[in-house]
Amino acid sequence: MKLTVCGCGTGHLERVERSWWMRLLFPGRRLYYCSACRSTRLVRKVLRARADTAAREVAGVR
Ligand SMILES: [Zn+2]
Numbered sequence: 001m002k003l004t005v006c007g008c009g010t011g012h013l014e015r016v017e018r019s020w021w022m023r024l025l026f027p028g029r030r031l032y033y034c035s036a037c038r039s040t041r042l043v044r045k046v047l048r049a050r051a052d053t054a055a056r057e058v059a060g061v062r
Pocket residue numbers: 006007008009012034035036037038039
């Protein structure tokens with residue numbers, strides 16, 4: 001389990017139910033599983049990152 005987002009893109013991330021101790025230790029983070037690199041990640045702002053990516057695509061910038 002890692003605390004950073006991998007470079008596979010948010011499209012591979014799936015929400016995973018956190019354990020009670022994860023909620024206690026990392027109240028602001030969400031647990032995701034990446035199907036591309038098969039790792040679990042405890043990160044924050046994934047939805048924000050997805051929004052930023054969508055905004056960039058709308059603006060035509062990659
Ligand atoms: Zn990944």
